[in-house]
């Protein structure tokens with residue numbers, strides 16, 4: 001039985017469960033459930049605080065976890081990222097009141113409030129900056145207004161929280177984060193159950209970001225058409241009853257589908273269709 005940690009609350013929780021559901025796994029029906037067994041798929045899900053997930057996975061008690069890259073790095077746990085999941089994107093940044101500091105080089109002697117002490121302490125040490133770090137559980141923006149710190153280091157998604165607090169980001173982003181699948185450093189990378197789980201999630205990622213495109217084109221335009229739709233391996237080409245015409249089928253990135261359809265039409269292709277992909281194994 002594969003044992004998997006899933007965020008039980010917060011920004012990553014809903015999207016992680018939705019992705020697992022899309023991959024065909026049973027998920028909890030209400031937020032108070034802490035463990036869900038999915039015997040048909042040979043998997044047991046443990047719903048845990050996102051900050052704790054790397055620690056459980058590093059201990060080897062759980063095989064795999066879904067958490068944020070920033071949370072993994074902050075924990076310092078011996079676990080590694082094995083698959084980025086393309087949701088829960090954020091940056092981790094310093095911010096302050098305008099005029100306080102231009103960047104980390106000005107932080108010497110100041111106090112930095114954060115919920116991510118591990119990341120901040122490491123970053124300051126790397127830059128050789130002698131500043132104090134105070135740990136707060138949340139709402140760190142208010143620490144500046146109340147004089148507990150001069151600088152904060154926090155997750156920035158839209159930037160609304162900073163704007164509302166009258167703060168501005170300073171320096172380069174410390175890191176960029178998204179939800180990731182993690183595995184303990186000591187875990188067996190060849191574990192077939194874990195590999196099947198990863199293939200399912202990769203299938204969801206592909207199904208979300210690609211569409212299937214079909215079109216007809218004249219044989220003499222085929223090479224130029226195929227250059228627009230190279231597919232993942234290579235497109236399927238079938239003869240049409242009408243001599244001199246072929247049908248082409250290829251996967252294309254969903255974001256580029258409309259532009260590709262315009263370009264194919266210009267080239268003389270017709271009956272250009274896209275259909276969504278529900279599931280996939282590459």
Ligand SMILES: Nc1ncnc2c1ncn2[C@@H]1O[C@H](COP(=O)(O)OP(=O)(O)OP(=O)(O)O)[C@@H](O)[C@H]1O
Nearest residue numbers: 009010011012050068070071088089090155157177
């Ligand atoms: N707007 C956001 N606020 C906080 N975390 C975010 C946001 N967008 C993405 N994330 C990511 O979610 C993870 C943090 O989730 P976590 O559940 O610990 O905090 P949270 O969403 O702020 O929830 P809460 O503070 O209510 O417990 C990190 O990986 C972070 O990068």
Ligand SMILES: O=P(O)(O)OC[C@H]1O[C@H](OP(=O)(O)OP(=O)(O)O)[C@H](O)[C@@H]1O
Nearest residue numbers: 138139140155156157158159160161162
């Ligand atoms: O850039 P934004 O889109 O505004 O998102 C980032 C903010 O959201 C989170 O706070 P949350 O609402 O989780 O409250 P918390 O500080 O209590 O964790 C995070 O700590 C930032 O404050």
Ligand SMILES: [Mg+2]
Nearest residue numbers: 010137138139
């Ligand atoms: Mg929060």
